[in-house]
Amino acid sequence: MALVAVVMLPVLAGLALYALPRDDRRICKIAACGVALATLVLVVLTHGQSATYGWLSRPFTAAFHFSNGGISTWIALLLSLCTLCAILTCNVPRLRNFLTLMLLLEGSMMGLFLARDLLLFALFWDLMLIPVFLGLVGWGEHTATAWRYLIYNFAGGLTLLLATAAFGIAYGSTDVIGVAGLAHLGNVWQPWIFAGFAFAFLVKTPVWPLHTWMPATYADTPSPMVAVVSAVQSKAGLYGFIVISRALLPESSHAAANLMIWLGIVGLLYGAVVALVQTDAKRLVAYSSLSHLGLILIALFSFNELALRGAVIYIIAHGLFSSALFLVLGYVEQREETRSLLRLGGLGWQNPRIAGAFCLVALAALGLPGLAGFSGELLILAGVFQSGNISAALVALVPIVIASAYMLRLFQGLMNGPQIADLPIRKDLSWLEGLALAPLIAALVFLGVYPQPVASFDASSYAVHAAVKK
């Protein structure tokens, strides 16, 4: 019951915000923060629980089955932490309605990552598009971006839905996520079902060449929302690859492994190179995400246990540093009213605390040892190497070097260099903003030196033991 509350609390409380006075920003924010904090606490308290309620018995069995354990717990923690930090410093017009969307977003994604039923997964998959669409429509810069986001992702959602229905018919049940030792779906449909799921996951992650919605979306979405979207929503696809494709459709996954690794490599290189020449700070981070997520895709389709553990660490690490990056960029944009690298410079002289926080986060993003990004990358590379795919491991090294280049370019462009005379001089990081960044940075450091808790999940339910030699 408490587990259902984890999902329903943000949704219902988010809608209940409408009952608050429209113009009282303070009350609205305090209420939303309270809800986000309560959700975080609930996620911790319900660890290890699961809850099932019947749903469909025909044409296949489906249940409202939630479970808080394994990888899900870590992503749920990441989600609730990011949402809390993002809400804490939210400062947009029509705040109440925006906070409602943030909480709806949290609730829908929470449902997605705790769901143990494919149909339930598909339900939340579609549901989480709506808050982002409304956020883009109401607070974004161009309506076209909202359409691009929605059309790409809904197309993915539809193939996911069709694949779910076909899986249910072929298998008789959709209550199958995270169940260890499940019989495989031995069926001629398997490649088609795999294709339906894979398309949805590739769009959502996104993976080159289905990524074109992503830079515009990340640039246009208000910072607090994009911090959550880039940190957590982009992981839905990778999570799907782990718990659905690899675990339930292993034959097709193995058959498609080479293709996926190639797509990952192309995305990895392409994202890194394009990030080098971006002048919009948010777009730069968006392309760096494309690159990082490509690396995770390679790890997942190497079918190596070490790589899988590395991938999960990196999923969490990327969530932490990308949300922190977008939050900091949001603070900068709010102060200077631009985020163009051509316009900004020398902010560090006036705002040393922003510069310090930004420096730490950027270092985590480029994979400095001692911060969380590094432990993930190291395990992934070791795992890919161990799986025998030496060329992929070698190619994957290149973007890590490029990452240093674009991250340092971003940092130096914004914070270092001569001060630009006509930029307005603003206050440094406020204590509230510091409070929002502190847990993210602390978690980055902690996972950098001690990634063991995240990496020590029970891998048997994700079917890694069915490894094949390449």
Added chain:
Amino acid sequence: MIANPYNSLDWNAVIPLLVVSVTALAVLFADLVARGGVKRVVCIAIGLAGLAVAAVLCAKSYGQSYSSFGGGFIMGGFTVVFEELIVLSAIFSVALYSAVGEARHLAGSIALLLWSAAGAMLMAGAGNLMTIFLGLELLSLALYCLCGMSRRTTARESALKYLILSSTASGFMLYGMALFFGATGSVSLAALANPATAASPLFLVGTALFFIGIAFKLSLVPFHVWTPDVYEGAPLPVTAFMSVATKAGALAVLVRFAYATLPSIHVREILLPLYVVAAISMLVGNLAALAQTDMKRLLAYSGIAQIGYILVALAGTTALGLRYAVFYLAAYLFMNLGAFAVVALMSTENEEGSRIAAFHGLGWRRPWLAAAMAFFLLGLAGFPPTAGFIGKVLILASAVGAGYAWLAGFLILGTAISLYVYFKILRLMYERDQQRAAPVVENSSALAWVSVGVCAIVTVALTFYPLVPSNIIPLVK
């Protein structure tokens, strides 16, 4: 042989239908008696009360199975479910009269709407060709008058267009029935079910003509061109009623014909043209809806596509498929009539609120109304957490399971197109740059709000408790 109908007169079977018809008379009578301001309230109240009684009586006979009037009317779970849906849509439509300013001849409108509902209910239980035609004409004749009941000039165009085209379709259907009779010497649907006659050319031509009549009533492409014009011109409650009840009646006839009459060995081939038409309807309906600037026209085109989805469920004429078709029809009823109720709440004294431009900025002006509209549109688009989502999943599963994966593909394609249709409205309602419009007198009809609320609650509830009627199939025949 036609059995002597007087041998098996069982009035119990048609009690709900009679209640609805008599209520219509009561409304007309009340109009004579009541005076002044209460007239409107009394007429609507009597109409709703009568329909509610009919709904309860209907529900009571769920699970029974018998035929009366010499097989002319078949009572059973199937009939009951469809009658219930028709009565429900009539209830919501009558409730809308409380919100729409323009109501010349209110009592007459409500009475005609009730008779029209009775016609649709007759179609739902029809066991032979005569009853089908009787129901069809009762439904249509009342609707011709209803479409014209408005001061606007478009209403006359609407009524005339509907009259001419619908009569033509009825002619097709009647000719098909004549051919059936020629092929088998019987008007009973059960007696038609004979594999030997099913192969005869007379029967096949008759089936084709019969389908044309049905397709017109279901407004399937290419027999749909009347729909948007008629929907646009007709008064809002009538449009709401037509969008569900007419289709439910025609669908019931089609289902009975497909499941009980067509021989199972040929059914796939005979119904194939219908599936093709459904596939085209899903695409054309959604594509045409893209360009609309009037909400009623948009919902007309969206309804064309939605009926296409329902026909996908019937692919392969499986027992499960029928249940899901009924489930989706129910979901469609609540989502669609919910949307119509919102449109009714948008209307002012002089104008129905169906201009799409009027929805601009609604999210900031009337947040609750906009939220309700968004919710119903999400449902029609197949988004969770609405019955539209789960209904689509069930339909997809049934089509894939019956070996009609290509139809499922068309459904996905149609849904993808429909995304733009519905989210266009969402965007309008929640867009950033809003000029604060001048405050207008808000329509706040309590009955329409109740309709919105009930539709929304049921739409959510059906997601989590998909009540799929279980014992329909044995009762079709």
